[in-house]
Amino acid sequence: MLNQFGITFLDLIGFVILFPLAGTIINGFLGKRLSKSIVGYVGCAAIGLSFIVALFVLLDLLKLSPEHRVFEKEYFTWIGSGAFRAIAGLQVDPLSVVMILVVTGVGFLIHVYSIGYMHEDKSFYRYFTYLNLFTFSMLILVLANNFLLMFIGWEGVGLCSYLLIGFWFEKKSASAAGMKAFIVNRVGDFGFILAILLIFVTFGTIDFTEVFHAAPEHLQIGSIVAATITLLLFVGAVGKSAQIPLYTWLPDAMEGPTPVSALIHAATMVTAGVYMVVRCNVLYTLSPFTMTVVAVIGGATALFAASIGLVQNDIKRVLAYSTVSQIGYMFLACGLGGFITGVFHLVTHAFFKALLFLGSGSVIHGLGGEQDMRKMGALKKYMPITYITFFIGTLAIAGIPPFAGFFSKDEILLEAYTKGSLFFWGLGAIAALLTAFYMFRLLFMTFHGKSKMTKRVEEHVHESPNSILFPLIVLAVLSVLGGFLGFPTLSVINEFLAPVIGAGHHGLAHGGESHHVSSNLMFSMMGISTGIAIVGIVVAYVMYISRPELPGVIAKRFKGIYNIILNKYFVDEIYDATFVKPTLRASNILWKVVDVKIIDGFVNAVGRLTVLKSEVLRLFQTGLVRNYAFSIMLGGIIIIICSILFL
Amino acid sequence: MEVPLTWYLVLSGILFSIGAVGVLINRNALVIFMCIELMLNAVNLAFVTFSRQQNSMDGQIFVFFIMTVAAAEAVVGLAIIIALFRNKATINVDDINIMKW
């Protein structure tokens, strides 16, 4: 176990998070004075080093036997009050290792990409500071050994997301989108905090290991407490992972720089919810009710977001809705007990969605900032490498074998069919169909067909620089190969992650689920899902390549539905009318009526009344001696009468 | 026939009341002052009566002091009234109300 230095890399797990932190600090404090290239190197090196350490950690972990692949390193007591202890410590187990590899790996590529992409920006150093800070927070999130520390990362990534969405703060829509993201996330955090409180009150600890050990003994399956805890946690996950009903912030988040969308709003942060659900799978399995809720929400979101994606014209927004939809898939899997499948899809999704985003970034970069697909087209010849990688990504997400998305999505559909019901399978299948359609719609509108670019743009269109292309290629390779991690029957990832599920030994395990499925069913399912994907592609081809007038005709015929979908079912407007406006109105009433008129009015009235009394009383002082004498006499008489009568 | 002591007291009370009411209803500062003198004399009458009733000299001695004090008050009072009259040419107390409220 020990290497020649006498320590294991597990002990050095702290460095995984230290490097990005160092990067943040260096760029944050000195970035203004450093040259752009140094800033870029520092930023990338921080993540790169972190990735390398993570790799070694993985290797060290693999040396251990599967049951012992849990390593905790505690640094200091963060909060200690009475019996409450929150210890700042990191936990390495297969799940977190997978996550840190994804985060640092994909993160590294996106950092590299950003050097080229953000080169023109004045606030280059600020960008890299935020990006490093984000990675740092994300690593804390996944490495945390207790709920509260996880919450630090949880909020930390939210903060960075806020900062990065609003990176171009002079744009009003950008800063507003950042704010929206933070606030909607806070709604989710509300649930998360309450969940932590309830966990502590129930278990007397918030340490992952202890809680998960204690849970099966303390809570019966289906108990209210278990359901409450998991539901509250899920509220947090819904907020962070942009599920119904809290998904609205994610499409808006596309206001941020594209690499940010790739890293935060596709590959890593938004999947934190899935990670959290998987992390707490022991709790979730105790509450079948919650599981159903998770599955329903996941499935519904998958379908709902995909439907919106059908008609969007902004290239990044289509991808955003697709992200929402894909995360819905992950939750669907988790909700049906396929935690590992969820993680598997998370990983593959990280690859191909990052690829797609970066590819779209390359397009946007090449077009000088244009994001509207209706003003693109025929980019194939201008940007060949981008096109190829993008095409791979599209195939992957559409679920064409043998690309990464195929395996993971297929496994989810299989899960839905075997564990859930036809209903869930249907949800997933239709969503898959829609996905294939809108992704190819995107591809066709952007790269194929006739050029609809303006002259000025067309002159400047160019293939992106190497720092942009390199990550695209790497990610494309990953998108091709990533699926084999979970190749049916010899799933590496299944085996690796199995100990995490069900805490390994309580017989509630849902790990290794695909073993029970007959290969017949499996292969027929594969066939069906591939068929669905192909149907989607064909429809897209018909509508956008061979008969380009068709979309317009359909849109006209189903004008009502089209409009509703185009306007994203008016959900933003509904929220505005039901939550935002009434709150503001109520606040205004509270302020202008309750505070100023009633409470302060009362206070001032007391004051004014006193002055009024004073003004009235002073009038008795007439200045006339005879009146004074009269008051003396009257007073005297009253005193005498009282003293005789009553006393 | 001897007049009962109570009658003196009643007389004293009546005198006192006349004086007090006089203070309240008169406007002339001098008349008001005279009414006050009347009140003091009513007190004197009461003192003498009580002195008689109690068989002690204290009350009568008190009367002397009251008379002396009343004389002193008269001196001061008249001086004040004159001073005012020199400035304002009126001794109507209802006109003397620059200071009020």
Next chain:
Amino acid sequence: MEIVIPPFDLKSISPIMSISIAAIFILLIDVFFRRTFKDRLGYISFLVVIATGFVVYTQIGQNVYSFSNMFVVDNYSVFFNLIFLLSTALVILMSDNYIKQEGVNYGEYYTLILFATVGMMLMAGGADLLTIFLGIEMMSISLYVLAGFTRDKLRSNEASLKYFLLGAFVTGFMLYGIAMLYGATGTTNLKEIATFITENSGQLNPMIVVGASLLIIGFGFKIACVPFHKWSPDVYEGSPTPVTAFMSTGPKAAGFAVFLRVFLVALPDLEPKWSIILWVLAVITMTVGNLVAISQTNIKRMLAYSSIAHAGYALVAIIVGGEFGIASLLFYMLAYTFMNLGAFAIIIVLGKKGEENANIEDFSGLGYKHPLLAIAMCIFMFSLAGIPPLIGFIGKFYIFSAAIKSGFIVLAVIGMINSVISVYYYLRVTVVIYMKKPIREFSPLSLSPLIIVAIIFTICGTVYFGIFPSKIIAFAQQSAVLY
């Protein structure tokens, strides 16, 4: 018939003697000596007062009745005498410049003040209603004249006339009350009245009750408690400012001295009766005083109402009675003397010739122009408002703690609420001083060294005894026994 001359003890009245003689002496100097010497009359009277203070000081610890039990020297009277002398001395310091400026630099001014002081000392030491009556009249008549001392001014005349007429009117009531007590008990000696009432506690003569009520009118007038207070705003406003300062401290304290002694020595058996009446009076007094003070624009008038309110607080001490109550009254009177005289001293300093009726607004921007005076004024205002660590706070604290100790919690709460109301108008002065722009030029200050001494002395008293009140409290507690 053999005439027995009762023994008398001149030592017991030595303070009174010394001041009386000085007063007459000053009158003579004024008549017979040259102008330059006349200007020094203030100094002479001041020195006499100080010297008398030492004499009084030596009387601490003596408990002597003299003049056929008509006069008493006990710590209680000594304490009050010291307050009177303090007040007199400070007023003399303040007056010197003022009367010169106003052109009324007559020797009888000091004479009258000294005679008023003699009257007050007689009141504090009076053990017989006769002595008390004499003291009251001596003080009052002097004050009638003093109120009208700037005789060319209509306000002064008016103040004087109102004070005189009402004072004489009330004297009638008070005397009638004395007569009733005499008629019911056959004596005017306080102790003997008490003995008589105790012995005949079976049937209570209604005359005693009526007499006591009439005495309340008389004393209530002197301390300006509602509804017998109406003279005070007018008189305070119209009188020359040093006289107002004097009236609001010494004579008021004397009124309380008598009030407390008469009711606690002569009528303790009636306490359940009069304490209820006084309870009501105290509440009305402080409430009316504080409320009306809010809407005043003239600072002297405002202080008059404030003085009414303070009388209300002090009445609480009488109601409480007992050692604690008496001591708190003593302390309060001393505290009030310090802070109120200080406030008036500032008003005098800032007063221009002729228009000495300073409006509160006239203090605008004082903080810019004369920062030290402004700080001083603020200290006095905060002290009057009862904000720690100033002497006014300790005074209030003492009185209300006495009230709570004896179970008068409602009274204490009402008093506290009242002191909050009072904060409002005291603050207004400080607001004007610091937070408003000046509305007129300040005239050059009429500062004389004497008045500076007075201001410094009052500030020191207000602050020092606010922080370290121990000695005075101890002294007040020693003096809280009526011999």
Next chain:
Amino acid sequence: MNCDCPILTIVTFLPLFGAIFLLFIKGEEQEKIKRIALAVAIIDFIISLPLFILFKSDTSEFQFVQSVPWIKEFGISYHVGIDGISLFLFLLTSFLSLICILASWNIKDRIKEYMIAMLVLQTGMLGVFISLDLFLFYMFWELMLIPMYLIIGVWGGPRRIYATIKFFVYTMAGSVLMLVAILFLYFMHYNETGEYTFDLLKIYNLDIPLGAQFWLFLAFFFAFAIKVPMFPFHTWLPDAHVEAPTAGSVILAGVLLKMGTYGFVRFSLPLFPYASHQFVPLITWLAVAGIIYGALVAMVQEDLKKLVAYSSVSHLGFVILGIFVFNIQGMEGGILQMINHGLSTGALFLIVGMLYERRHTRLIADYGGVTKKMPILAIFFMVMTLSSIGLPGLNGFVGEFLVLLGTFKSNVLIAVIATTGVILSACYMLWMFQRVMFNKITNPENSKLKDINRRELALLLPITILIFWIGIYPKPLLSRMDASVNHLLTQVDEKYKTTLSRLGKNEDVLLASESKREDYKTSEVRISESSQNPVKRLIKLWK
């Protein structure tokens, strides 16, 4: 106790002597006056630092105690000392006072009087936190009113007179009743033991009859609730904040408000345990109402200072909540939250002041795009905003979380409602931040803005460091509180239990209070038990 030199006394009265010294300097020598005042504050702060190091965290006894008879006749003594509860407030005061003097560097108008007022104020505030004698406490409590009153009234904004009088009279109105209550306690102690004393530690031992407890608690409650200020006694606060000069707002938010909450901890709870328990429903609901109400009203404010002021109402709601849930997490969270609020809100006021100095407006609508011109300020502003909305890793979170945890243990419903405050605070703070700092510069005035200078940096940097320190490693603070808070709670609990058993109250109430102390290990039963219907409890109280 562990130090012979009267360090508390020195720290407390040094500023007063500084003020007296300033009296003798000519008003024209502005620079000199500022430097002397600053020097006094710095020395004061440095002297106060050893307290933190020398403080023994393993005892609940008062430390650095000094007791000298003062007014013997009344049994008043100069009795001072600190424990784990007051230690931090004391340090916070000396720290913020220093910051405030430095923040007032640009005041031109009557700087001498200003500095004197500041220094006197500092003495008053420090005194409040160390007094162990009720009279002494009351004296400092009132003493500090005067300089604050002057600071708002003289150096404040256009409606300063209204605001300052409101502040003064409001506070006085609350505190006089407290004085009555203090006197009542004093005589009660005399009646029971025959000793006249205002010594808090002796009065702690009193066994106060229940009826009296009710009234006394109310009397103290009004004084503290107004000071805090709790909803609905808060309306003086926005006015005072808006009109006060920057330093005044900082002190007001940072220290003065804490006196109220400190008062609850130091006086109300241990003196009247039974009444405190009886009032729990009322107070916790008021606190929660304050949290929500303050946040909602803050959301629609157009004036920056008013917004921060209303946010204080919301934050202080958390503190009160923490104090009145009677468990260690709540209490420690509450105390920590006092410090946090002092730091972050104080800093927010500083920042608003910096903007105001440059632009002479506090209306949010007049700003926009400030980040462009003031990037460094923007960083600090962001940190303070985040601290204020309780971002984990910064100080605000630790306190807030502990309070919520404590609350959750005793009343789930209230905890849930209070937690919504977390959402709301993000709304109003971030919205404000967006409107002020982000977007394009539309107002040409804003394009002339200059970033913060070195003095301003020196103001914000230390606060930022503390914010991070407390957020990341609050243990040095929490461990110092531990013993004192524990002691306090046991003390309250024991008294409460004896009272209950004397009353012969039914057993289940007794159990409920016991289970609060013990740490929940298991079971849903407990939870449902502890979260008994608050409405029912309210009704029970009024029966």
